[in-house]
Amino acid sequence: MTSIIIDDEETARAILGKLCSDIQSLDVIEEFSNAMDAIKFLNKNEIDLIFLDIHMPDFTGFDFIQTLKSPPKIILTTSDKNFAIEAFEYDCIVDYLVKPLTMARFTKAVSKAEVFNVDIEPVEESTAGASPSSKAASQINVSAEKELFVNIDRRLIKIDISSIKLIEAKGDYILLKTDTQNYTVHSTLKKIVEKLPDAQFLKVHRSYVINTGKIIDIEDNSVLIGRDVIPVSRSNRPELMRRLNLL
Amino acid sequence: MLEQPSLSYIKELSGGDTEFELKIITVIKKEFPLEKAIYFKNLKEKKYKEVAEIVHKLKHKISILDLEKSYEVAIEYENNLNSCNTILKEEFESVLLNMTNFLNTI
Numbered sequence: 476m477t478s479i480i481i482d483d484e485e486t487a488r489a490i491l492g493k494l495c496s497d498i499q500s501l502d503v504i505e506e507f508s509n510a511m512d513a514i515k516f517l518n519k520n521e522i523d524l525i526f527l528d529i530h531m532p533d534f535t536g537f538d539f540i541q542t543l544k545s546p547p548k549i550i551l552t553t554s555d556k557n558f559a560i561e562a563f564e565y566d567c568i569v570d571y572l573v574k575p576l577t578m579a580r581f582t583k584a585v586s587k588a589e590v591f592n593v594d595i596e597p598v599e600e601s602t603a604g605a606s607p608s609s610k611a612a613s614q615i616n617v618s619a620e621k622e623l624f625v626n627i628d629r630r631l632i633k634i635d636i637s638s639i640k641l642i643e644a645k646g647d648y649i650l651l652k653t654d655t656q657n658y659t660v661h662s663t664l665k666k667i668v669e670k671l672p673d674a675q676f677l678k679v680h681r682s683y684v685i686n687t688g689k690i691i692d693i694e695d696n697s698v699l700i701g702r703d704v705i706p707v708s709r710s711n712r713p714e715l716m717r718r719l720n721l722l
Numbered sequence: 723m724l725e726q727p728s729l730s731y732i733k734e735l736s737g738g739d740t741e742f743e744l745k746i747i748t749v750i751k752k753e754f755p756l757e758k759a760i761y762f763k764n765l766k767e768k769k770y771k772e773v774a775e776i777v778h779k780l781k782h783k784i785s786i787l788d789l790e791k792s793y794e795v796a797i798e799y800e801n802n803l804n805s806c807n808t809i810l811k812e813e814f815e816s817v818l819l820n821m822t823n824f825l826n827t828i
Contacts, residue, residue, distance in 0.1 A: 484779055486786065489749050493735060493742050530778055554781045575731055575785045646771050 476588065477521075480506045481513045481539070482528035482552065487574065491526050491552065494581045501585060510539040511697075511704055518695045522547055524569075524588050529553040529562075534706070538682065540565055542696045542706040548588050552576065623670055625651065625660045632658065636675075640689045640700050642667055644682040652703070679707045679715055687718055724816070727787035727824040746786075751825055754783055758818055765811075774803035777814065784817060787824065792817040 478501055480491045488506050495501045504522060507513040510531060527549050529536035536553075540546055546567035551558070554574045562571045569591045570584035623639075624631045638653040644664045651658040651667075660667075664684055668676065671684070678684045679698065683705050691699040696712070698705050707715060729743070736742045757780055764772040777800045784793045795817060799810040 484782060485753050486746065486749050487782060489746050490735065490786075493739075493746075497737075530775075532775060554778060554785070574782050578735065578737075 476500055476523040476548075476585075477502050477504050478524040478526060479504055479513060479516065479522055480526045481510060481531075481536070482506075482526070483508050483531045484528070487528065487552065490576060494576060494578060495526075497578065498582065498585055500589065510534040510536070511706070513539065514542055514697055514706060515704065517543065518697070524548045524550065524585075526550050526552055529558050530555060534682070537561065537565075538680070538706070540567065541708045541710075542680070543567075544696055544709060548591050550584050550588060623667075625658060625662075627658060627660060634658070636671060637686075637688075639671070639676075639686050641686065641703060641705060642684045652701070677711070677715060677718065679705060679711045681708065687715070693719075724820055725789050725791050727789055727821060729828070730788050731786055747828060750783060750786065751828075754780075754821065754825060757783075758822070761818070765808075770803045770806045770808075774800050777803060780818070783821070787821060789817065789821070792820070 478495065480488050480495070480503060482488050482491065485508070488508070492503060492506065495503045501524075504520070505513075505516055507516065511534065513525075525547055527536045527539065529551055530553055536551060537558075540549065546565075548569045549565070549567050550569050551562055551571045552574060553571070556573055559571050562568050569588045572580060572584055621636055623634045623636050625634060626632075634651070634653060638655065640652045640654065642652070642664060643650040645659070647661060647663075648659050649662050649664060649667060651660055664678065664682070668678060668684055675686055675688060676684055677687050685698060685700055685705055689700045691701070693699075693707075693715075696707050696709070698707060698715075729747075732743055732746055736746075757776055761773060761776045761780065764770075764776060777796055781793060781796045781800070784796050795810055795813050799814045802809050
């Protein structure tokens with residue numbers, strides 16, 4: 476089975492690499508320290524199995540799975556037992572390994588992967604964002620607005636809405652990227668979406684809202700905005716495609 | 723009494739492959755101080771969510787060095803940090819010191 480390893484911790488990647496090298500049927504093609512690089516790789520390459528860490532900064536293993544159109548078999552690796560229930564919601568997940576990994580448990584997981592068939596039924600995102608009615612209402616309120624004021628260090632900063640490229644959720648904060656500057660604001664994606672024109676902005680992932688007018692290109696399950704490659708969840712992709720003026 | 727770190731897990735995993743043992747020890751010795759620095763920086767800045775994240779990451783190395791009780795401390799400390807609570811800070815930092823001292827000897 477061709478496989479890749481995704482883990483932000485080098486020690487974990489080294490251990491997984493060793494365990495994989497001891498199993499003849501496994502061929503590790505690449506290792507990645509972050510999910511975005513793995514997404515780019517998977518857009519161009521097909522593999523059979525992914526060893527995926529759940530707990531990574533900015534982009535969790537589950538976020539990663541949401542972006543895959545046809546996920547291959549996945550074995551989750553984590554130091555946290557608490558995600559086991561969520562893991563069972565994904566048809567592509569073969570097994571769930573708790574670190575530190577042992578050869579016996581690892582071998583068992585790989586054996587399961589060898590006979591496992593992936594059911595490619597799409598998994599819907601649990602976080603659906605604002606309801607259609609509340610979005611429509613907020614759109615009326617802001618339709619004439621061209622500017623947005625955000626509170627940063629007790630100052631209200633004016634931002635030209637059309638200059639906003641994208642907004643990323645970062646815990647209790649949002650990172651607002653404009654053509655000229657980035658702002659970190661204490662708010663949520665849901666709140667800011669209500670203040671932005673619906674026709675111009677779209678939530679493409681549970682952690683990202685983009686200005687569709689700023690898209691440079693779209694590659695399968697990601698969009699390029701400026702230098703940022705933004706993941707697109709399968710559940711949000713149809714709406715994104717609907718909005719494009721396709722030839 | 724402080725738990726004593728060991729290389730039993732690494733040795734069991736290696737199955738006698740000394741090249742791998744050396745590789746993993748080198749990686750840990752390189753990665754651990756960086757993670758420790760991130761831990762102290764975020765703690766100083768009271769970024770508790772980020773502190774919890776790095777404690778989570780350090781947990782793996784704690785378990786690799788066979789520190790079972792310290793691992794339990796780290797789990798509880800991570801949970802505390804997620805509630806912006808630093809109870810167990812001293813205990814956790816003594817675990818880090820214990821690991822640092824051990825890694826300096828190998």
